[in-house]
Amino acid sequence: DTAVSQTPKYLVTQMGNDKSIKCEQNLGHDTMYWYKQDSKKFLKIMFSYNNKELIINETVPNRFSPKSPDKAHLNLHINSLELGDSAVYFCASRDRTYEQYFGPGTRLTVT
Amino acid sequence: GESVGLHLPTLSVQEGDNSIINCAYSNSASDYFIWYKQESGKGPQFIIDIRSNMDKRQGQRVTVLLNKTVKHLSLQIAATQPGDSAVYFCAERKGGGSQGNLIFGKGTKLSVKP
Structure with a gap:
């Protein structure tokens, strides 16, 4: 549950590749987020979506594109991955x- | 830059002792504060929260204290366990039009010695 x-x-991939991370919530919530946690454990908000609409984009490179097909899903697509x-x-x-x-998090390693 | 920080990046305590984890914030307009626990390899989990109209809130073995005068927040864990x-x-959540977005501090690693 x-x-x-x-x-x-x-997720382990090479520089320059394009990858996606999927997220689903079964709580019926209206708002979803993506955060990035660096090696020093600092948590920084990237995007905020409310009812499939983008609310916040916190100075994230446009290589990162969130997509919310419905209220329960918020996927993150990353183009031209960098180290x-x-x-x-x-x-x-x-x-x-x-x-x-x-x-639970997705550990992305770019080589 | 972030407005939430921590006095101690690491804390080591003996099992059974009480732990106190401190946090300083700089935004006096923040109206809601929350503590999360993140175990290795997992996502952050809610522990306890407090609104700015309160100065203390207790949960099971945990207490959060809020001192708005000095913009300080602490988490007390009683009888710390491994x-x-x-x-x-x-x-912290900034008040006004920031909706529900949270700004996280840098984190404190708590190690419990058996």
Whole structure:
């Protein structure tokens, strides 16, 4: 009964490739997020979607393109991957409260 | 830049002792604060939250204290157990039109010695 799920859990790829990470939440929440966690554990918000509409894009390169086909899904597509994109990416969702529910994370390694 | 930070990046405590994890924030307009626990290889999990109209809130073995005068937040864990070993994050929500977006602090790693 996973609330927020992400696939894949691990992703190893070469520079220049294009990859996608999928996120699904079964909580019925209206708002979903993507975060990037660097090697020092710092969590930084990337995108925020509310009812399939982009609310926030926090100075993220346009190589990153989120797509929300419906309220329960928020996928992250990354073009032309760079070494600096290596990180753990977390999807999260929230309802009308401010508590956010996080997925298990996707560890992206760019070689 | 981020407005939430931590005094101690690492904390090591003996099993059974109480732990105190501190967090400083700089945005006086923030109206909601939350603590998350992140175990190795997992996503952050909610521990406890507090609104700015409160100065203390208790949960099961955890207490959050908010001092708005000095913009300080702390998480107290009673009778710390090995299962409490994790990275702890504080986060704030700015008031006004920021909706529900949270700004996370840098995290404190708690290690519990058996």
